[in-house]
Amino acid sequence: MKKFDYTTLNNLQLDNEAINKLTTIYQLRGETSSYQIDYREELEKLVAVAKIQSTDASNRIEGIFTTDNRLNKIMMNKVQPYNQNEQEIAGYRDVLNLIHENYNYMQISKNTILTMHSRLFKYAGDNWGGKFKDINNKIIAKYEDGHEEVRFNPPEAYLVPELITQLSEQYERSNHQRAINPLVLSAAFVFDFVSIHPFRDGNGRMSQLLMLLTMYQLGFEVGKYISLEKIIEESKADYYQALAASSVGWNENQNDYLPFINYYLGIVVRAYRELIERMGLVHTQQKELTAEDLVLKTLRKQLRPLSKAELVELIPRYSQISIQRALHDLKQKNKIQMIGGGRSTKYIAI
Template sequence: MKDKTTPRNRDENEIMGYRDVRNTIHESHAYIPIRPLYILQLHRDLFKRAGLSYGGHFKNVQNYINETRPDGTQFTRFIPVALYETEEAIEAICSSYERTLSVEAVDPLIVIPAFICDFLCVLPFNDGNGRMSRLLTLLLLYQNGYEVGKYIGIGKQIEKTKDVYYDVLQGADYGWHEE
Protein backbone atom coordinates (compact mmCIF):
# COMPACT_ATOMS: atom_id res chain seq x y z
CA MET A 1 0.00 0.00 0.00
CA LYS A 2 2.97 2.34 0.46
CA ASP A 3 3.96 2.22 -3.20
CA LYS A 4 2.12 4.36 -5.72
CA THR A 5 -0.02 2.04 -7.79
CA THR A 6 -3.29 2.08 -9.66
CA PRO A 7 -6.02 -0.10 -8.16
CA ARG A 8 -6.96 -2.97 -10.48
CA ASN A 9 -10.53 -3.63 -9.34
CA ARG A 10 -13.36 -2.55 -7.06
CA ASP A 11 -11.90 -4.33 -4.01
CA GLU A 12 -8.59 -2.51 -4.39
CA ASN A 13 -10.40 0.80 -4.88
CA GLU A 14 -12.33 0.18 -1.65
CA ILE A 15 -9.09 -0.62 0.18
CA MET A 16 -7.63 2.64 -1.11
CA GLY A 17 -10.76 4.49 0.04
CA TYR A 18 -10.40 2.95 3.50
CA ARG A 19 -6.77 4.05 3.59
CA ASP A 20 -7.76 7.58 2.52
CA VAL A 21 -10.32 7.91 5.31
CA ARG A 22 -7.93 6.39 7.85
CA ASN A 23 -5.31 8.95 6.82
CA THR A 24 -7.85 11.76 7.16
CA ILE A 25 -8.59 10.56 10.68
CA HIS A 26 -4.89 10.27 11.56
CA GLU A 27 -4.22 13.81 10.33
CA SER A 28 -7.43 15.68 11.21
CA HIS A 29 -9.23 13.83 14.02
CA ALA A 30 -9.40 16.96 16.19
CA TYR A 31 -11.46 18.73 13.49
CA ILE A 32 -14.04 16.02 12.75
CA PRO A 33 -17.15 16.41 14.94
CA ILE A 34 -19.25 13.35 15.68
CA ARG A 35 -22.27 14.52 13.72
CA PRO A 36 -24.29 12.81 10.97
CA LEU A 37 -23.00 15.14 8.25
CA TYR A 38 -19.37 14.28 9.02
CA ILE A 39 -20.13 10.57 9.24
CA LEU A 40 -21.74 10.83 5.80
CA GLN A 41 -18.65 12.62 4.45
CA LEU A 42 -16.35 9.90 5.76
CA HIS A 43 -18.62 7.27 4.20
CA ARG A 44 -18.58 9.18 0.90
CA ASP A 45 -14.78 9.23 0.95
CA LEU A 46 -14.69 5.52 1.78
CA PHE A 47 -16.43 4.74 -1.54
CA LYS A 48 -15.23 7.67 -3.67
CA ARG A 49 -12.47 5.72 -5.44
CA ALA A 50 -14.82 2.83 -6.19
CA GLY A 51 -17.29 5.21 -7.86
CA LEU A 52 -20.27 3.81 -6.00
CA SER A 53 -23.31 6.09 -5.88
CA TYR A 54 -24.43 5.09 -2.40
CA GLY A 55 -21.26 6.41 -0.73
CA GLY A 56 -22.20 9.30 1.52
CA HIS A 57 -25.90 8.40 1.72
CA PHE A 58 -27.91 6.60 4.35
CA LYS A 59 -29.37 3.23 3.35
CA ASN A 60 -32.14 3.13 0.79
CA VAL A 61 -33.05 -0.53 1.34
CA GLN A 62 -33.74 -2.30 4.62
CA ASN A 63 -30.75 -4.33 5.78
CA TYR A 64 -30.54 -7.32 8.10
CA ILE A 65 -27.79 -9.13 9.94
CA ASN A 66 -28.11 -12.68 8.62
CA GLU A 67 -26.04 -15.74 9.34
CA THR A 68 -25.74 -18.93 7.32
CA ARG A 69 -25.61 -22.12 9.36
CA PRO A 70 -23.35 -25.04 8.36
CA ASP A 71 -26.38 -26.82 6.84
CA GLY A 72 -26.97 -23.85 4.52
CA THR A 73 -30.05 -22.46 6.22
CA GLN A 74 -30.09 -18.79 7.08
CA PHE A 75 -31.43 -16.97 10.08
CA THR A 76 -31.66 -13.30 10.96
CA ARG A 77 -29.51 -12.32 13.93
CA PHE A 78 -30.71 -8.74 14.11
CA ILE A 79 -33.01 -6.31 12.31
CA PRO A 80 -31.61 -2.74 12.30
CA VAL A 81 -33.79 0.36 12.43
CA ALA A 82 -36.12 0.98 9.51
CA LEU A 83 -35.13 3.22 6.62
CA TYR A 84 -37.26 6.12 7.75
CA GLU A 85 -35.73 5.99 11.26
CA THR A 86 -32.08 5.92 10.20
CA GLU A 87 -31.20 9.61 10.00
CA GLU A 88 -32.98 10.42 13.27
CA ALA A 89 -31.30 7.45 15.00
CA ILE A 90 -27.81 8.57 13.90
CA GLU A 91 -28.57 12.11 15.11
CA ALA A 92 -29.73 10.68 18.45
CA ILE A 93 -26.65 8.52 19.03
CA CYS A 94 -24.32 11.40 18.10
CA SER A 95 -26.11 13.75 20.49
CA SER A 96 -26.15 11.15 23.26
CA TYR A 97 -22.42 10.51 22.78
CA GLU A 98 -21.61 14.23 23.04
CA ARG A 99 -23.87 14.75 26.09
CA THR A 100 -22.45 11.75 27.91
CA LEU A 101 -18.84 12.80 27.32
CA SER A 102 -19.55 16.40 28.37
CA VAL A 103 -20.79 15.30 31.81
CA GLU A 104 -17.43 13.55 32.41
CA ALA A 105 -19.10 10.92 34.61
CA VAL A 106 -18.40 7.95 32.34
CA ASP A 107 -14.94 7.02 31.03
CA PRO A 108 -14.59 7.45 27.25
CA LEU A 109 -13.46 3.81 27.02
CA ILE A 110 -17.03 2.89 28.03
CA VAL A 111 -18.78 5.57 25.95
CA ILE A 112 -16.88 4.78 22.72
CA PRO A 113 -17.91 1.12 22.43
CA ALA A 114 -21.47 2.03 23.45
CA PHE A 115 -21.59 4.52 20.56
CA ILE A 116 -20.16 1.93 18.15
CA CYS A 117 -22.67 -0.68 19.32
CA ASP A 118 -25.50 1.82 18.73
CA PHE A 119 -24.06 2.65 15.30
CA LEU A 120 -24.00 -1.04 14.36
CA CYS A 121 -27.55 -1.52 15.67
CA VAL A 122 -28.73 1.33 13.44
CA LEU A 123 -26.69 -0.07 10.49
CA PRO A 124 -27.13 3.21 8.59
CA PHE A 125 -25.58 2.31 5.22
CA ASN A 126 -26.24 -0.14 2.40
CA ASP A 127 -22.58 -1.17 2.53
CA GLY A 128 -19.50 -0.36 4.57
CA ASN A 129 -21.04 -0.37 8.07
CA GLY A 130 -18.30 -2.56 9.53
CA ARG A 131 -15.53 -0.50 7.96
CA MET A 132 -17.19 2.71 9.14
CA SER A 133 -17.51 1.31 12.67
CA ARG A 134 -13.77 0.59 12.73
CA LEU A 135 -12.93 4.02 11.32
CA LEU A 136 -15.25 5.71 13.83
CA THR A 137 -13.64 3.70 16.63
CA LEU A 138 -10.26 4.99 15.53
CA LEU A 139 -11.60 8.56 15.33
CA LEU A 140 -13.20 8.43 18.78
CA LEU A 141 -10.13 6.88 20.39
CA TYR A 142 -7.92 9.62 18.89
CA GLN A 143 -10.31 12.35 19.99
CA ASN A 144 -10.18 11.04 23.54
CA GLY A 145 -6.39 10.87 23.71
CA TYR A 146 -5.92 7.19 22.84
CA GLU A 147 -3.54 7.11 19.89
CA VAL A 148 -3.54 3.34 19.58
CA GLY A 149 -4.22 3.61 15.83
CA LYS A 150 -0.64 4.77 15.28
CA TYR A 151 0.61 1.42 16.52
CA ILE A 152 -1.93 -1.25 15.58
CA GLY A 153 -4.62 -1.74 12.98
CA ILE A 154 -7.97 -1.94 14.77
CA GLY A 155 -9.57 -3.71 11.82
CA LYS A 156 -6.87 -6.37 11.88
CA GLN A 157 -7.46 -7.02 15.58
CA ILE A 158 -11.22 -7.37 15.01
CA GLU A 159 -10.64 -9.68 12.04
CA LYS A 160 -8.56 -12.03 14.23
CA THR A 161 -11.53 -12.52 16.57
CA LYS A 162 -14.40 -12.10 14.10
CA ASP A 163 -16.55 -14.95 15.49
CA VAL A 164 -16.30 -13.64 19.04
CA TYR A 165 -16.88 -10.09 17.76
CA TYR A 166 -20.21 -11.08 16.15
CA ASP A 167 -21.29 -13.13 19.17
CA VAL A 168 -20.60 -10.19 21.50
CA LEU A 169 -22.36 -7.81 19.12
CA GLN A 170 -25.40 -10.10 19.07
CA GLY A 171 -25.48 -10.17 22.87
CA ALA A 172 -25.03 -6.40 23.09
CA ASP A 173 -27.91 -5.69 20.74
CA TYR A 174 -30.35 -7.95 22.60
CA GLY A 175 -33.26 -5.70 23.55
CA TRP A 176 -31.67 -2.71 21.82
CA HIS A 177 -34.90 -1.65 20.10
CA GLU A 178 -36.64 -1.68 23.48
CA GLU A 179 -33.89 0.56 24.96
Protein backbone atom coordinates (compact mmCIF):
# COMPACT_ATOMS: atom_id res chain seq x y z
CA MET A 1 0.00 0.00 0.00
CA LYS A 2 1.17 3.53 -0.75
CA LYS A 3 2.97 5.22 2.16
CA PHE A 4 3.50 8.96 2.57
CA ASP A 5 6.97 9.97 3.68
CA TYR A 6 6.30 13.46 4.97
CA THR A 7 9.50 13.46 6.99
CA THR A 8 11.83 13.64 3.99
CA LEU A 9 9.42 13.52 1.00
CA ASN A 10 11.34 10.57 -0.45
CA ASN A 11 14.69 12.22 0.37
CA LEU A 12 13.75 15.32 -1.59
CA GLN A 13 16.60 17.65 -2.49
CA LEU A 14 15.51 21.13 -3.52
CA ASP A 15 17.39 22.49 -6.53
CA ASN A 16 18.44 26.11 -7.11
CA GLU A 17 15.21 26.83 -8.99
CA ALA A 18 13.06 25.82 -6.03
CA ILE A 19 15.27 27.62 -3.50
CA ASN A 20 15.21 30.81 -5.58
CA LYS A 21 11.44 30.65 -5.91
CA LEU A 22 11.00 30.17 -2.17
CA THR A 23 13.28 33.13 -1.47
CA THR A 24 11.34 35.25 -3.94
CA ILE A 25 7.97 34.26 -2.41
CA TYR A 26 9.01 35.30 1.08
CA GLN A 27 10.41 38.59 -0.25
CA LEU A 28 7.24 39.34 -2.19
CA ARG A 29 5.06 38.43 0.77
CA GLY A 30 7.02 40.95 2.81
CA GLU A 31 6.46 43.63 0.16
CA THR A 32 2.70 43.07 0.30
CA SER A 33 2.41 42.89 4.09
CA SER A 34 1.12 46.47 4.41
CA TYR A 35 -1.47 46.23 1.63
CA GLN A 36 -4.33 45.46 4.04
CA ILE A 37 -3.81 48.90 5.56
CA ASP A 38 -2.76 50.87 2.47
CA TYR A 39 -5.21 49.50 -0.10
CA ARG A 40 -8.17 48.11 1.86
CA GLU A 41 -10.86 49.32 -0.55
CA GLU A 42 -9.01 48.19 -3.67
CA LEU A 43 -8.25 44.80 -2.16
CA GLU A 44 -11.94 44.22 -1.41
CA LYS A 45 -12.68 44.72 -5.09
CA LEU A 46 -9.87 42.33 -6.04
CA VAL A 47 -11.39 39.66 -3.77
CA ALA A 48 -14.66 39.82 -5.71
CA VAL A 49 -12.84 39.64 -9.06
CA ALA A 50 -10.61 36.76 -7.91
CA LYS A 51 -13.61 34.71 -6.74
CA ILE A 52 -15.27 35.02 -10.14
CA GLN A 53 -12.05 34.19 -11.99
CA SER A 54 -11.25 31.24 -9.72
CA THR A 55 -14.71 29.73 -10.12
CA ASP A 56 -14.67 30.27 -13.88
CA ALA A 57 -11.12 29.01 -14.46
CA SER A 58 -11.27 25.90 -12.27
CA ASN A 59 -14.51 24.74 -13.89
CA ARG A 60 -13.40 25.74 -17.39
CA ILE A 61 -10.37 23.43 -17.08
CA GLU A 62 -12.92 20.61 -16.77
CA GLY A 63 -15.00 21.86 -19.70
CA ILE A 64 -17.65 23.38 -17.41
CA PHE A 65 -18.77 26.91 -18.27
CA THR A 66 -21.62 29.35 -18.76
CA THR A 67 -21.95 32.89 -20.14
CA ASP A 68 -20.20 35.79 -18.42
CA ASN A 69 -23.54 37.32 -17.53
CA ARG A 70 -24.86 34.12 -15.96
CA LEU A 71 -21.56 33.52 -14.17
CA ASN A 72 -21.64 36.95 -12.54
CA LYS A 73 -25.26 36.48 -11.44
CA ILE A 74 -24.53 33.03 -10.01
CA MET A 75 -21.55 34.42 -8.08
CA MET A 76 -23.81 37.10 -6.58
CA ASN A 77 -26.58 34.58 -5.79
CA LYS A 78 -28.98 36.48 -8.02
CA VAL A 79 -30.11 33.44 -10.03
CA GLN A 80 -30.54 29.73 -9.47
CA PRO A 81 -28.39 27.37 -11.57
CA TYR A 82 -30.50 25.88 -14.34
CA ASN A 83 -28.24 23.14 -15.78
CA GLN A 84 -25.47 20.75 -14.72
CA ASN A 85 -22.69 23.19 -15.58
CA GLU A 86 -24.20 26.00 -13.55
CA GLN A 87 -24.93 23.65 -10.65
CA GLU A 88 -21.25 22.73 -10.43
CA ILE A 89 -20.22 26.38 -10.79
CA ALA A 90 -22.51 27.30 -7.87
CA GLY A 91 -20.99 24.51 -5.81
CA TYR A 92 -17.48 25.77 -6.41
CA ARG A 93 -18.61 29.27 -5.43
CA ASP A 94 -19.90 27.96 -2.12
CA VAL A 95 -16.73 26.02 -1.23
CA LEU A 96 -14.60 29.00 -2.22
CA ASN A 97 -16.62 31.24 0.09
CA LEU A 98 -16.34 28.65 2.85
CA ILE A 99 -12.55 28.72 2.61
CA HIS A 100 -12.36 32.52 2.47
CA GLU A 101 -14.48 32.86 5.59
CA ASN A 102 -13.57 29.81 7.71
CA TYR A 103 -10.11 28.57 6.73
CA ASN A 104 -8.83 28.88 10.31
CA TYR A 105 -11.38 26.30 11.48
CA MET A 106 -10.93 23.78 8.64
CA GLN A 107 -8.48 21.14 9.79
CA ILE A 108 -6.94 19.12 6.98
CA SER A 109 -8.71 15.81 7.52
CA LYS A 110 -10.80 13.18 5.77
CA ASN A 111 -13.96 14.76 7.15
CA THR A 112 -13.05 18.25 5.86
CA ILE A 113 -12.27 16.87 2.41
CA LEU A 114 -15.55 14.93 2.24
CA THR A 115 -17.52 17.97 3.41
CA MET A 116 -15.91 20.20 0.79
CA HIS A 117 -16.70 17.67 -1.93
CA SER A 118 -20.29 17.37 -0.73
CA ARG A 119 -20.76 21.12 -1.00
CA LEU A 120 -19.04 21.17 -4.39
CA PHE A 121 -21.80 18.92 -5.77
CA LYS A 122 -24.62 20.17 -3.53
CA TYR A 123 -26.69 21.50 -6.42
CA ALA A 124 -25.88 18.78 -8.93
CA GLY A 125 -28.19 16.10 -7.54
CA ASP A 126 -25.55 13.37 -7.84
CA ASN A 127 -25.70 10.82 -5.03
CA TRP A 128 -21.91 10.47 -4.85
CA GLY A 129 -21.13 14.04 -3.77
CA GLY A 130 -19.23 13.85 -0.50
CA LYS A 131 -18.47 10.15 -1.00
CA PHE A 132 -15.24 8.54 -2.07
CA LYS A 133 -15.24 6.75 -5.41
CA ASP A 134 -16.68 3.24 -5.50
CA ILE A 135 -15.20 2.37 -8.88
CA ASN A 136 -11.64 2.56 -10.14
CA ASN A 137 -10.75 5.53 -12.31
CA LYS A 138 -7.91 7.00 -14.34
CA ILE A 139 -6.29 10.42 -14.38
CA ILE A 140 -6.91 11.95 -17.79
CA ALA A 141 -4.94 14.95 -19.09
CA LYS A 142 -7.03 17.20 -21.35
CA TYR A 143 -5.15 19.41 -23.83
CA GLU A 144 -5.97 22.61 -25.72
CA ASP A 145 -6.38 20.79 -29.05
CA GLY A 146 -9.08 18.60 -27.53
CA HIS A 147 -7.19 15.32 -27.24
CA GLU A 148 -6.95 13.41 -23.97
CA GLU A 149 -4.31 11.10 -22.55
CA VAL A 150 -4.25 8.70 -19.61
CA ARG A 151 -1.61 10.22 -17.35
CA PHE A 152 -1.76 7.95 -14.34
CA ASN A 153 -3.59 4.97 -12.85
CA PRO A 154 -4.48 5.96 -9.26
CA PRO A 155 -5.01 3.51 -6.37
CA GLU A 156 -8.03 1.23 -6.39
CA ALA A 157 -11.23 2.54 -4.87
CA TYR A 158 -11.23 0.37 -1.75
CA LEU A 159 -7.86 1.85 -0.67
CA VAL A 160 -8.96 5.49 -0.85
CA PRO A 161 -10.45 6.10 2.64
CA GLU A 162 -7.32 4.85 4.41
CA LEU A 163 -5.00 6.70 1.99
CA ILE A 164 -6.78 10.02 2.54
CA THR A 165 -6.66 9.49 6.29
CA GLN A 166 -2.93 8.75 6.19
CA LEU A 167 -2.22 11.65 3.84
CA SER A 168 -4.10 14.14 6.04
CA GLU A 169 -2.47 12.91 9.23
CA GLN A 170 1.02 12.95 7.72
CA TYR A 171 0.50 16.48 6.41
CA GLU A 172 -0.79 17.83 9.72
CA ARG A 173 1.97 16.10 11.72
CA SER A 174 4.78 17.29 9.43
CA ASN A 175 3.34 20.79 9.24
CA HIS A 176 3.26 20.97 13.03
CA GLN A 177 6.87 19.78 13.28
CA ARG A 178 8.01 22.29 10.61
CA ALA A 179 10.70 19.87 9.43
CA ILE A 180 9.93 20.79 5.81
CA ASN A 181 9.24 24.21 4.36
CA PRO A 182 5.44 24.68 4.64
CA LEU A 183 4.95 25.68 1.00
CA VAL A 184 6.89 22.62 -0.15
CA LEU A 185 4.73 20.52 2.14
CA SER A 186 1.56 22.10 0.74
CA ALA A 187 2.71 21.31 -2.81
CA ALA A 188 3.43 17.69 -1.89
CA PHE A 189 0.03 17.35 -0.21
CA VAL A 190 -1.84 18.72 -3.23
CA PHE A 191 0.14 16.45 -5.56
CA ASP A 192 -0.52 13.33 -3.48
CA PHE A 193 -4.22 14.20 -3.24
CA VAL A 194 -4.45 14.43 -7.04
CA SER A 195 -2.54 11.15 -7.36
CA ILE A 196 -4.97 9.34 -5.05
CA HIS A 197 -7.82 10.75 -7.17
CA PRO A 198 -10.31 9.88 -4.44
CA PHE A 199 -13.58 10.93 -6.11
CA ARG A 200 -15.53 9.99 -9.19
CA ASP A 201 -15.47 13.62 -10.30
CA GLY A 202 -14.17 16.96 -9.06
CA ASN A 203 -10.64 15.85 -8.15
CA GLY A 204 -8.93 18.67 -10.04
CA ARG A 205 -11.22 21.31 -8.58
CA MET A 206 -10.78 19.87 -5.10
CA SER A 207 -6.99 19.98 -5.46
CA GLN A 208 -7.12 23.69 -6.33
CA LEU A 209 -9.42 24.41 -3.40
CA LEU A 210 -7.05 22.50 -1.10
CA MET A 211 -4.14 24.52 -2.49
CA LEU A 212 -5.95 27.72 -1.56
CA LEU A 213 -6.94 26.35 1.86
CA THR A 214 -3.45 25.18 2.85
CA MET A 215 -1.84 28.39 1.61
CA TYR A 216 -4.33 30.44 3.62
CA GLN A 217 -3.58 28.44 6.74
CA LEU A 218 0.17 28.85 6.22
CA GLY A 219 -0.10 32.64 5.99
CA PHE A 220 0.17 33.02 2.21
CA GLU A 221 -3.10 34.80 1.39
CA VAL A 222 -2.29 35.95 -2.14
CA GLY A 223 -4.97 33.57 -3.50
CA LYS A 224 -7.55 35.80 -1.86
CA TYR A 225 -6.76 38.60 -4.31
CA ILE A 226 -5.28 36.85 -7.34
CA SER A 227 -6.91 33.77 -8.82
CA LEU A 228 -4.53 30.80 -8.51
CA GLU A 229 -6.93 28.75 -10.63
CA LYS A 230 -6.69 31.23 -13.50
CA ILE A 231 -2.90 31.02 -13.47
CA ILE A 232 -3.13 27.22 -13.51
CA GLU A 233 -5.58 27.34 -16.43
CA GLU A 234 -3.21 29.60 -18.36
CA SER A 235 -0.31 27.18 -17.76
CA LYS A 236 -2.29 23.97 -18.14
CA ALA A 237 0.27 22.22 -20.35
CA ASP A 238 3.03 22.86 -17.81
CA TYR A 239 0.69 21.67 -15.05
CA TYR A 240 0.11 18.32 -16.73
CA GLN A 241 3.81 17.97 -17.54
CA ALA A 242 4.78 18.57 -13.90
CA LEU A 243 2.17 16.09 -12.67
CA ALA A 244 3.43 13.45 -15.10
CA ALA A 245 7.08 13.96 -14.14
CA SER A 246 6.37 13.67 -10.41
CA SER A 247 4.10 10.64 -10.87
CA VAL A 248 6.87 8.27 -11.99
CA GLY A 249 7.38 5.71 -9.22
CA TRP A 250 4.55 7.10 -7.06
CA ASN A 251 2.97 3.74 -6.25
CA GLU A 252 6.39 2.39 -5.24
CA ASN A 253 7.08 5.41 -2.97
CA GLN A 254 9.98 6.43 -5.19
CA ASN A 255 8.56 9.44 -7.01
CA ASP A 256 10.36 12.77 -7.22
CA TYR A 257 8.16 15.61 -5.92
CA LEU A 258 10.49 18.29 -7.29
CA PRO A 259 8.93 18.86 -10.76
CA PHE A 260 5.50 19.54 -9.27
CA ILE A 261 6.95 21.59 -6.39
CA ASN A 262 8.75 23.85 -8.86
CA TYR A 263 5.53 24.31 -10.85
CA TYR A 264 3.54 25.00 -7.67
CA LEU A 265 6.04 27.56 -6.36
CA GLY A 266 6.03 29.23 -9.78
CA ILE A 267 2.26 29.71 -9.50
CA VAL A 268 2.70 31.39 -6.11
CA VAL A 269 5.50 33.67 -7.40
CA ARG A 270 3.38 34.75 -10.34
CA ALA A 271 0.38 35.43 -8.10
CA TYR A 272 2.39 37.69 -5.79
CA ARG A 273 3.92 39.55 -8.72
CA GLU A 274 0.49 40.12 -10.23
CA LEU A 275 -0.78 41.45 -6.92
CA ILE A 276 2.14 43.87 -6.67
CA GLU A 277 1.54 44.97 -10.26
CA ARG A 278 -2.14 45.64 -9.52
CA MET A 279 -1.35 47.71 -6.43
CA GLY A 280 1.46 49.49 -8.23
CA LEU A 281 -1.03 50.71 -10.79
CA VAL A 282 -3.39 51.79 -8.02
CA HIS A 283 -0.57 53.72 -6.35
CA THR A 284 0.35 55.60 -9.52
CA GLN A 285 -3.24 56.40 -10.48
CA GLN A 286 -4.11 59.91 -9.41
CA LYS A 287 -7.33 60.45 -7.50
CA GLU A 288 -8.68 62.97 -9.97
CA LEU A 289 -8.45 60.63 -12.96
CA THR A 290 -11.78 59.43 -14.35
CA ALA A 291 -12.53 55.86 -15.38
CA GLU A 292 -11.96 56.90 -19.01
CA ASP A 293 -8.56 58.40 -18.14
CA LEU A 294 -7.47 55.29 -16.27
CA VAL A 295 -8.66 52.88 -18.96
CA LEU A 296 -6.78 54.81 -21.64
CA LYS A 297 -3.67 55.18 -19.46
CA THR A 298 -3.68 51.48 -18.62
CA LEU A 299 -4.07 50.41 -22.26
CA ARG A 300 -1.15 52.63 -23.26
CA LYS A 301 1.03 51.39 -20.43
CA GLN A 302 0.38 47.68 -21.01
CA LEU A 303 1.30 47.90 -24.72
CA ARG A 304 -1.04 45.04 -25.61
CA PRO A 305 -4.76 44.48 -26.18
CA LEU A 306 -6.69 43.97 -22.94
CA SER A 307 -10.10 42.47 -22.28
CA LYS A 308 -12.73 44.15 -20.13
CA ALA A 309 -12.05 41.60 -17.38
CA GLU A 310 -8.34 42.41 -17.44
CA LEU A 311 -9.09 46.12 -17.16
CA VAL A 312 -11.37 45.49 -14.19
CA GLU A 313 -8.47 43.66 -12.52
CA LEU A 314 -5.99 46.42 -13.27
CA ILE A 315 -8.29 49.26 -12.20
CA PRO A 316 -9.91 48.08 -8.96
CA ARG A 317 -10.95 51.63 -8.06
CA TYR A 318 -13.82 51.51 -10.55
CA SER A 319 -16.59 48.94 -10.88
CA GLN A 320 -17.15 46.70 -13.88
CA ILE A 321 -20.07 48.89 -14.96
CA SER A 322 -17.88 52.01 -14.85
CA ILE A 323 -15.16 50.30 -16.90
CA GLN A 324 -17.73 49.11 -19.43
CA ARG A 325 -19.17 52.61 -19.74
CA ALA A 326 -15.67 54.07 -20.16
CA LEU A 327 -14.85 51.58 -22.91
CA HIS A 328 -18.07 52.49 -24.74
CA ASP A 329 -17.35 56.24 -24.51
CA LEU A 330 -13.69 55.87 -25.54
CA LYS A 331 -14.74 53.82 -28.56
CA GLN A 332 -17.27 56.49 -29.54
CA LYS A 333 -14.48 59.09 -29.31
CA ASN A 334 -12.20 56.90 -31.48
CA LYS A 335 -9.57 56.73 -28.75
CA ILE A 336 -9.55 52.96 -28.55
CA GLN A 337 -10.10 50.13 -31.01
CA MET A 338 -12.05 46.93 -30.34
CA ILE A 339 -10.45 43.65 -31.43
CA GLY A 340 -12.39 40.40 -31.80
CA GLY A 341 -15.87 39.70 -30.50
CA GLY A 342 -17.80 37.88 -27.81
CA ARG A 343 -15.75 36.46 -24.93
CA SER A 344 -12.52 37.16 -26.83
CA THR A 345 -13.16 40.89 -27.26
CA LYS A 346 -10.15 43.05 -26.39
CA TYR A 347 -9.29 46.74 -26.63
CA ILE A 348 -6.22 48.69 -27.63
CA ALA A 349 -5.38 52.40 -27.51
CA ILE A 350 -5.24 54.16 -30.89
